[in-house]
Amino acid sequence: MNWKDALADRSSIPIIAGPTASGKTELGIKLAERLDGEIISADSRQIYRGMTIGTSTPVNPPVPYHMTGFLDPNERFSAMKFARIARNLIEDILARGKLPIIVGGTGLYIKALTEGFFEGPAEFPQIREELEKRRNKGEKLYKLLEKLDPETAERVHPNDLIRIQRALEVSIATGKPISAWQKEGNYQKLEYPTKLFGMSIPRKxxxxxxxxxxxxxxxxxxxxxxxxxxxxxxxxxxxxxxxxxxxxxxxxxxxxxxxxxxxxxxxxxxxxxxxRQITWFRKASRIIWVEPADAIENIIRECRLAV
Missing domain, CATH: 1.10.287.890 (Crystal structure of tRNA isopentenylpyrophosphate transferase (bh2366) domain)
Structure with a gap:
């Protein structure tokens, strides 16, 4: 099937999201095998090389699995960079007659890909350096973020020091929280239709x-x-x-x-x-929750992917 034509006509790119350990990867691989697809990982931890076990990155998956293990652990990455690379990958996958399938639990990556991304104000090296010093002294930067920008703090993991520092950097330098800048930014949405699916699994x-x-x-x-x-x-x-x-x-x-x-x-x-992942995705608009047992059939039906 020419998936590019199908997306222009009636179909949607499936995005499989949800909390860690919910079975996203297994479902994505099964769907890709059935529909001759390729997976783009939307996981902010699986991007790093040499960390396969600790990030549960698939090893030798039976289908092409993109955006895993391509950065050194000391390199910075952002949702904006993810969106740019992922959009290029989508075009490449479609050009080869394959179906792109997005799989991951990093909500910011998925949002940047589908709704556009925010480049924000320029970097402020002096403030960043000062924040680094405070971090090295063991000060709780996340607590400061909760005070200056509670909206961003709610959606950023307390261990995600890169995004915490960037949000603090913008808030301190501009006097306006990064969440406010994001609301005012110009966003270019992904040109292809997508549907977001969440893995539904009992909490226990x-x-x-x-x-x-x-x-x-x-x-x-x-x-x-x-x-x-x-x-x-x-x-x-x-x-x-x-x-x-x-x-x-x-x-x-x-x-x-x-x-x-x-x-x-x-x-x-x-x-x-x-x-926290569950909370994030519950707030996502138009998310479709699927049970593992019948998830593949539901995704195929909702995205109109029947071959």
Whole structure:
């Protein structure tokens, strides 16, 4: 099928979202296999190389899986950059007669892709440097963000220091929160129609899956993966490594915490992260919640993808 013509006529690009450990990846792969599609990952953690275990990045997936493992852990990335790359990938995938399928749990990435992105005011190096100093002293930048820009704080993870610092930088330098700048910006929407689907899974079952997956990840070599990153010169302050789980494992490697203690901490932090993801997507307009058992058929029907 010529998917580009189909999108112009009646079909929509499917976006599979939802909390971590909800089965998004598995569903996306099955859908891509059925419809001759290719996946674009919308996950702000899977973009980093050398972090396959800790970010649950698919290894040797049976379908093309884009935007994973292409950045070093000390490199910065943004929703704006994601949207630009993803839009180019969509064009490339369609040009090859394939169906692009977006899969991921990073709401900001999905929003930037579908609704357009905000470039914002220029960077302010002096303020950024001062924020870096405060961060290195252990000051709670997230608490400051909650005070200066509660709207942004609500949708940014407390561990996402890159976005926290950028939001604070803009608020301090301009006297106006970045959330206000974003509302005033000019956005260019994706030219192709999309439909957003959320993985619906009972909270108790989701938390059980999270707890089990953390243990599986530890047993699969997450500690060794983290040790390799440290041996390669990366640190807990790098954009990739300061994310979920790695700081706790570094505490264990450095002898600051026991293994059982960090496992419990990672499980709790991951559950809290999933809760925030659920809150984000529940606020998304026009999201369609699907049960895993009949998700593929529902997505095909809603997006009018029947071959």
């Amino acid at each position: 079952k989701l938390y059980e899956r999270i707890n089990s997956r953390v243990i599986t990840m530890i047993n699969s070599g997450w500690i060794e993966e983290t040790r390799r990153l440290l041996n390669n010169g990366y640190s807990r302050d790098d954009p990739g490594i300061c994310s979920l789980g790695y700081p706790q494992i570094i505490d264990y490697i450095e002898g600051k915490e026991e293994l059982d203690s960090i496992i419990s901490a990672i499980q709790k932090k991951t559950r809290n992260y999933a809760k």
